[in-house]
Amino acid sequence: MYDFDYRKPVDLEEALSLRRRFGKSSRLLMGGTDLLPAMDGGGPVPELLIDLKGIEELGGLEESPEAVEIGAGVTYTDLIRSTLIRKKFPGIWESSRLVASTGIRNVATLAGNICNAVPSAESAAPLLVRDALVRIASSGGNRTVPVTEFFTGPRKTVVTDREIVTAVSVPFVKGEFGESYVKLGRYRGEDIAQAAVAVLVDSSLTYRIAYAAVGPVPLRIPEAESLLQGRDVSPELLAAGREAVTAAISPISDIRASKEYRLHMCRIMFDKAVTAAAARMAGTGPEYGTRLV
Numbered sequence: 109m110y111d112f113d114y115r116k117p118v119d120l121e122e123a124l125s126l127r128r129r130f131g132k133s134s135r136l137l138m139g140g141t142d143l144l145p146a147m148d149g150g151g152p153v154p155e156l157l158i159d160l161k162g163i164e165e166l167g168g169l170e171e172s173p174e175a176v177e178i179g180a181g182v183t184y185t186d187l188i189r190s191t192l193i194r195k196k197f198p199g200i201w202e203s204s205r206l207v208a209s210t211g212i213r214n215v216a217t218l219a220g221n222i223c224n225a226v227p228s229a230e231s232a233a234p235l236l237v238r239d240a241l242v243r244i245a246s247s248g249g250n251r252t253v254p255v256t257e258f259f260t261g262p263r264k265t266v267v268t269d270r271e272i273v274t275a276v277s278v279p280f281v282k283g284e285f286g287e288s289y290v291k292l293g294r295y296r297g298e299d300i301a302q303a304a305v306a307v308l309v310d311s312s313l314t315y316r317i318a319y320a321a322v323g324p325v326p327l328r329i330p331e332a333e334s335l336l337q338g339r340d341v342s343p344e345l346l347a348a349g350r351e352a353v354t355a356a357i358s359p360i361s362d363i364r365a366s367k368e369y370r371l372h373m374c375r376i377m378f379d380k381a382v383t384a385a386a387a388r389m390a391g392t393g394p395e396y397g398t399r400l401v
């Protein structure tokens with residue numbers, strides 16, 4: 109039996125006021141697919157659980173000319189079902205389909221995924237290549253943090269115990285572009301990534317490359333990005349990019365994979381992800397949603 113209070117605020121103002129009053133004695137609950145198993149497994153039990161699911165203003169996708177705002181209450185199922193996400197943010201769509209199983213995706217949120225901040229978080233790399241922005245509110249005001257600065261360590265982010273993530277803003281890419289997301293798992297089904305890579309290439313041949321589960325936090329690989337800048341994909345370019353990735357990542361050995369296997373597969377995944385993104389931009393690539401490893 110756990111002993112904690114439970115509140116389900118009806119609006120953000122009430123949630124922020126509870127957060128201000130209870131601070132580090134409170135925890136935020138969204139889908140609960142990370143938080144509840146962690147509490148069940150002996151993790152810290154808060155004095156107050158603030159359930160955000162009843163807050164209407166956190167739900168929904170809001171489109172502006174520059175970006176889509178993914179509300180903190182938006183689930184993976186919402187993302188997968190959205191035509192806007194499928195057509196304009198295919199990397200997010202492709203990665204969302206690989207999270208867990210239908211039952212989990214029906215309640216699990218993209219915001220909860222990045223706030224939980226495990227190094228393998230499915231949404232991290234696709235948001236990093238999009239230069240997404242995280243909207244954070246507190247009763248003292250709002251702030252916006254680039255996702256590149258959001259993760260500070262395993263299970264750690266810039267969000268303080270008085271704040272709530274309200275949305276993630278993801279800019280549109282102008283003109284033609286291609287994306288890809290490659291997840292390495294032990295099997296097909298409910299398993300978190302052994303390693304993952306997301307790539308975005310646009311019509312100026314600017315490449316953005318991000319990896320997850322290869323170090324303490326998900327990260328962009330600027331050394332590989334600048335090598336590829338302005339160039340068409342070729343075997344020589346892929347070989348150079350692969351070396352840059354290998355030098356930049358620092359995977360560990362754990363129950364999911366050895367460091368050596370991760371390093372080896374990250375090189376293969378680099379080739380597949382860059383090639384698929386470029387081919388998708390050209391209209392000749394594998395359909396979005398095709399598993400590449």
Ligand SMILES: Cc1cc2nc3c(=O)[nH]c(=O)nc-3n(C[C@H](O)[C@H](O)[C@H](O)COP(=O)(O)OP(=O)(O)OC[C@H]3O[C@@H](n4cnc5c(N)ncnc54)[C@H](O)[C@@H]3O)c2cc1C
Binds near residue numbers: 137160180271298
């Ligand atoms: C069987 C199973 C399979 C899974 N498979 C995968 C997988 O394939 N890939 C993957 O990446 N993950 C996987 N997960 C983990 C989990 O489902 C995801 O990380 C999910 O996106 C978490 O979202 P949630 O809404 O359930 O978060 P919750 O569990 O509600 O919250 C997670 C953390 O974020 C905090 N938080 C939530 N919302 C906010 C907010 N708005 N502002 C600030 N902090 C907030 C919570 O306090 C908590 O610390 C799996 C989990 C299970 C149980």
